[in-house]
Amino acid sequence: MLQCYHLHSSNCLNVNENLFYHICLCFLWPVIHSVILSTTLSNPMMLCILLVAGHGAKLEEDIKNDTTGKYSNLIGIPKALLPGVDGKLIMDYWWKVVNVRQIFSEVYLVTNADKYKHFERWATANDFPVENIVNDGSTTPDTKLGAVGDFELVLRNKNVDDDVMVVAGDMLFEDQNFDISQVVRYFHYKAGDLAIYYEMEQNEATTSRGIVEVDVTTNKILHFHEKPEPGVTNSRLASVVFYCLRKSTLATVSSYLQEYPGNGTRTFGKYMSWLINDKKYDVYGMKLPTRFQLIGQVSLTDYQARLDYFSDLKRQHARKRLITSRAYARIGLMGNPSDGFYGKTISLSISNFWADVTIMESEKLVLTPHPLNDPTTFGSLQDLHGISRKEGYLGGLRLLQATCKKFYEYCNDKGIALYKKNFTLSYDTNIPRQVGLAGSSAIVTATLKCLMQFYNLSETDLPKPVRASFILNVETDELFINAGLQDRVVQVYEGLMYMDFSKDLLEGRGYGNYERLPANDLPHIWVAYLSDPSDSGKIHSNVRQRYDAGDTEVCEAMQKFAEYTEKAKSAILESDWRKVAELMNANFDLRQQIYTESCLGEANLKMIQLGREYGSSTKFPGSGGAVIGMCFDLNKLSDVKQAMQSQGFVVCEVVPNLGNQAE
Numbered sequence: 001m002l003q004c005y006h007l008h009s010s011n012c013l014n015v016n017e018n019l020f021y022h023i024c025l026c027f028l029w030p031v032i033h034s035v036i037l038s039t040t041l042s043n044p045m046m047l048c049i050l051l052v053a054g055h056g057a058k059l060e061e062d063i064k065n066d067t068t069g070k071y072s073n074l075i076g077i078p079k080a081l082l083p084g085v086d087g088k089l090i091m092d093y094w095w096k097v098v099n100v101r102q103i104f105s106e107v108y109l110v111t112n113a114d115k116y117k118h119f120e121r122w123a124t125a126n127d128f129p130v131e132n133i134v135n136d137g138s139t140t141p142d143t144k145l146g147a148v149g150d151f152e153l154v155l156r157n158k159n160v161d162d163d164v165m166v167v168a169g170d171m172l173f174e175d176q177n178f179d180i181s182q183v184v185r186y187f188h189y190k191a192g193d194l195a196i197y198y199e200m201e202q203n204e205a206t207t208s209r210g211i212v213e214v215d216v217t218t219n220k221i222l223h224f225h226e227k228p229e230p231g232v233t234n235s236r237l238a239s240v241v242f243y244c245l246r247k248s249t250l251a252t253v254s255s256y257l258q259e260y261p262g263n264g265t266r267t268f269g270k271y272m273s274w275l276i277n278d279k280k281y282d283v284y285g286m287k288l289p290t291r292f293q294l295i296g297q298v299s300l301t302d303y304q305a306r307l308d309y310f311s312d313l314k315r316q317h318a319r320k321r322l323i324t325s326r327a328y329a330r331i332g333l334m335g336n337p338s339d340g341f342y343g344k345t346i347s348l349s350i351s352n353f354w355a356d357v358t359i360m361e362s363e364k365l366v367l368t369p370h371p372l373n374d375p376t377t378f379g380s381l382q383d384l385h386g387i388s389r390k391e392g393y394l395g396g397l398r399l400l401q402a403t404c405k406k407f408y409e410y411c412n413d414k415g416i417a418l419y420k421k422n423f424t425l426s427y428d429t430n431i432p433r434q435v436g437l438a439g440s441s442a443i444v445t446a447t448l449k450c451l452m453q454f455y456n457l458s459e460t461d462l463p464k465p466v467r468a469s470f471i472l473n474v475e476t477d478e479l480f481i482n483a484g485l486q487d488r489v490v491q492v493y494e495g496l497m498y499m500d501f502s503k504d505l506l507e508g509r510g511y512g513n514y515e516r517l518p519a520n521d522l523p524h525i526w527v528a529y530l531s532d533p534s535d536s537g538k539i540h541s542n543v544r545q546r547y548d549a550g551d552t553e554v555c556e557a558m559q560k561f562a563e564y565t566e567k568a569k570s571a572i573l574e575s576d577w578r579k580v581a582e583l584m585n586a587n588f589d590l591r592q593q594i595y596t597e598s599c600l601g602e603a604n605l606k607m608i609q610l611g612r613e614y615g616s617s618t619k620f621p622g623s624g625g626a627v628i629g630m631c632f633d634l635n636k637l638s639d640v641k642q643a644m645q646s647q648g649f650v651v652c653e654v655v656p657n658l659g660n661q662a663e
Helices: 011-043 057-065 088-100 113-125 146-157 180-190 251-259 268-278 299-320 379-392 397-413 437-452 464-478 488-494 503-509 538-540 545-550 552-572 578-593 602-613 634-646
Strands: 044-052 102-110 133-135 165-169 172-173 192-201 212-213 222-227 237-245 285-289 292-294 322-334 344-362 421-428 496-499 512-515 522-528 615-617 626-631 651-653
Touching: 044 088, 044 146, 057 299, 088 102, 088 172, 088 222, 088 268, 102 113, 102 146, 113 133, 113 437, 133 146, 146 165, 146 251, 146 268, 165 421, 172 237, 172 299, 180 237, 180 397, 192 212, 192 251, 212 285, 222 268, 222 285, 222 464, 237 268, 237 292, 251 488, 251 496, 268 285, 299 397, 322 437, 322 488, 322 552, 322 578, 322 626, 344 437, 344 488, 344 522, 379 626, 397 421, 397 437, 397 464, 421 437, 421 634, 437 464, 437 488, 464 488, 464 512, 488 496, 512 552, 522 602, 522 634, 545 552, 552 578, 578 602, 578 626, 602 615, 602 626, 602 634, 626 634, 634 651
Parallel strands: 044 102, 044 165, 102 133, 192 285
Antiparallel strands: 165 237, 172 292, 192 237, 212 222, 212 237, 322 344, 344 421, 344 496, 496 512, 522 626, 522 651, 615 626
16 A cells, blocks of 8 residues: 655655556556566465375384393484484474475374374474474374375365365485475476376386386376386386375376275375376376385384485485586598488497596586687787687587586476486596587586486486487587587497487487497597688588478488498498498588588598599598598598698598497
8 A cells, every 4th residue: 555745845856756556556557567477376375284194003112122222312203203314203304394475375194192292392392383293193003094094184184276286294304405385386397297206226116116208209107106016117216105186187096996895005106096087187297306115014124224225325425526427529431411411320339539528516607718719818808819710719618507507407298307406517628629529528428428327317217229319309409509419429329329310200200210230340540630720510501401491412412322321321330331431422522412512511522532542442531621531541541641741631540439339
């Protein structure tokens, strides 16, 4: 409500300011109020219910009978109030996670009658509203309501008419630095309910958990298996009692209890199995970066083992403060430039040149400029001119930033919650710039490797084929770099790779068909490049426009490149490298035909000419600025090196990086 001010002529300036302020407020307040209201309605508050009414009879009995005296202070203590990692109470961790007033209008805690006083005392010491503790009246395992029964008790007694997050409050979890707001945002983003899951360690048995099968595209849970027998599913994605349910779904809880009134059916795993498998409700999955362990009907030995397990994980993570990942340069042996035109290629990862990216946990998120590639200090204006002319204006820092942005978006879209921690990223590279050896994509690839390790993402979260497409999207969507999939595929897989980028594959599933080829008997391969290259991206000329317009010559050439690749693949499988050498020459000759000599550049053509003059089959390994040659005579290899060097070209023998041949 606006107040009225008495105006004094002696304070004319202040009067005018106040009058102007209130006139503006009168006109702007309806707009401001509308924005606030729409924002609130688009992300409504929800309730959180913590279930801690379990009766840990076995654990309580073991603690009571322990003769060492080590656990005497825990006699009679509820499971959720037992010490977790670092001695802090398990319930303290959960209260810290969900105590977010901007998200939850209320947090309720459901316990049983014989442990109620313990939680009442805990609540008063931890600023938890005592009136929000719900007593289910049970005193023994035989009289328990079960997790779903306790949940329904709150829904009924508190007249709940909101979306609800429900969590088992007696779960140990590995790391407390996940952000609960990520879970809530993703829940509001999806048009259905939400189940949290994590990827199990190899030593964990799937028979002890609810196991979910998740659609990799939509993240919708296809099947929920409650403690499945061996062989029922190959999934190792474990669901725990950590769900977000829409208010429209809550009516199914009482329906389920009426349909399955037995004590043994009142677990959330069985309810979710019924909801997903039988009732076909849309429930989506979200992966958390942490692991969970229930303190259910376990022994004292099990409880201590789980504490030790999480403590060990925490120590391991502390030791992994510095992570360095490497991605290698590549040379295109066959088929390029058809990778950007739904073609087929063969490419080889080489260990001569590489990009390293290092990530380290830090207080703030910092991207460190490279002193050579991202210079901001120069000796003079002439120095700035020389560096800018040779290196260009765009270093690697933009690649780090774009990768981080896309990584965050990918995880949000795929329902992968990230640890709540920051990092410092830095990079180094010795890949020659602008010569078509995939230097930019190597930095992006190494950055993605670092981020995946830092946030514990696995092959399941970002499979290799998807990873290659992700890297391409960083460059094309964010930085508008003209590129194809070939470089990213071979840098993710490493070794000698055959790649089929057929249109039906790319448009149908988003990636091509990738196959590792044997490369143990490779002949001598050399690479020569310009010491002062121009921007290799200019080499493509107007071929893209001609292809998009349906130009017959270009379209037929791209099909021919793919045919050369298929023939080269067959020759490699038969160890017929001389046939591959012939096809390399044919590959370049066709490229020269559609791009023309003037576009390919005089220096590039000179390297091709020298290589062939001294007995090597030659072609471009990328988009220009470098040439590769295949040679079967060591004497001629020495001759071609000298010839190249005499013309001012840099030349070196290729050292293949065969990666993990077993993958």
